[in-house]
Amino acid sequence: MEDLRLEAKKKVLAIKDLPTLPQVLEEVSKLVEDPNVSTEKIAQVISKDQVLSAKVLKMVNSPIYGFPRRISTIQHALVLLGFNVIKGIIISTSVFDIMNTSMVGLWEHSLGCALASSVIAKKANLKDPEEYSVAGLLHDLGKVIALVQLPELKTEVEELVKKEDIPYYLAEKKVMGFGHDRINAWLVDYWNLPLRLKEGLAWHHQLGMAKHYPEVAAVVHLADFLTRVFEIGFAGDDQVSKLDGRVFKILKLSLSKFEEILDELCDEFIEISDLRPD
């Protein structure tokens, strides 16, 4: 098992090209051709796609730019990278050839989770809700990577989910010995992403492990749960994840605040269904 993990880690970190879905890529490509478009507008569109967002954050936090682990929002990343570099990233990004249904579902689930994270962070009066939204968006990035780099294992995981009717996360552990949260942790370290993103990406299934930014892990955990309750997208299984009651304590959320979150998500999630790529 240890060998398998080392082997898998090598494969995961060797990823050269993270493909994405065509719709957002096309939209951003058009935007960057227009010299009058604002970085806010481009940031808004890139923030809808976990792969483009991950690429942009990886680039801006690379030691070449001189400030690794500092930048955790897309808006800041775009200001610091500039149009030129964004264009380069867009040109270099390829598209998934087959419009895999599980990919589309995962795209929607991630977007839903980003939105839920932002709503929760605002209601919990946390500073910079944008950062929580990025953590929500990227929380299942490990699943995309596994899809590309470890396709054989991926099929096995999916079959186990169906056969035993267990959560994807547990099936990953049974088949590979580690879950997508572990893949996230490897990537975050390798790409020099900030610690606050790491805690959200690596510990959204194990809240107790987030020592520095427990709020980020708690927000993503709750957002993941709510996105599944509302059945937005598909994250690999039909289960509603088990909710860890500690989130309410960590985020100091009262029942009435929680109800406000549910109300707001009801409205916001309707809009997401309009974004679904054809």
Added chain:
Amino acid sequence: MTQLEHVYPQACWNLFERGSRAIEFLFNNPPGLLLVDDSLQDIEPVELVGLFKSENVYRQVPVALILTEEKAKEIDFSLLEVDDFFLKPLNPIMAQKRLDLILSRAARALDANPLTHLPGNTSIIQKIQSLIEQKKHFALAYVDLDYFKSFNDKYGFSRGDEVLMMTARVIVNTIRSIGGKNSFVGHVGGDDFVFITDPDKVEQACQMIIASFDSIVPNFYDLEDRKRGKIISIDRQGQVREFPIMAISIAVIFNYGQLKHYGEASQMAMNLKKIAKKNPKSSYVLDRRKST
């Protein structure tokens, strides 16, 4: 290209047949030397070079083109940031020696600031003096950071350098997005930067730089200081002192043909900077005498 690989086996080569595939690789792993063959199909070699060389962080990487004679005749090297070229068909000895030369030349120091690779003092003075002599209208801005020293004292120089790299990126990208024929960004040294834009665009540039800097700079502090919104430190006298989060100050002077010499410009700007510095928050001051 494979021919060169044989001629120069001591280098670690990465070959790409398609330019578009190379771009992200280049941005993430800037090489010691970039060679671009003009037979690239999917992207204009000139465009590829422009994309790469216009980023300050990649400017120090030497770039050479591999050209046919016809193509070489067409190219205006005064407009293209390449450092050298090879003519096809390649002569092996020539190619080997030329590669040696390019690499050692690149290793020699430039005027560029060693941290940000932005143009340094010599280039800044030359640029301003040449604009003055051409009687060009321009706005010249001097930028520096407030409380940079106290940040450095608490967090150390390498954390300070991170802030300078960030500041350079904010200024460069803002000035580039605003455009203008004579736009220019230089790094005087330490936390002092200079930029030049068209007079009618400078106020917008100042506002954009301040907004970006103010929203990004808290990320460079540790969690506690970020929450507190200030640094608390004890000075040598044992006194507890507080320093606000860093801010950015910009002093702008204008030339409408009245300036005679670079020294005049820098003197005016220095005086103006004292006014901008009085405000502990990020601020800019425009030289209102511009119309006289």
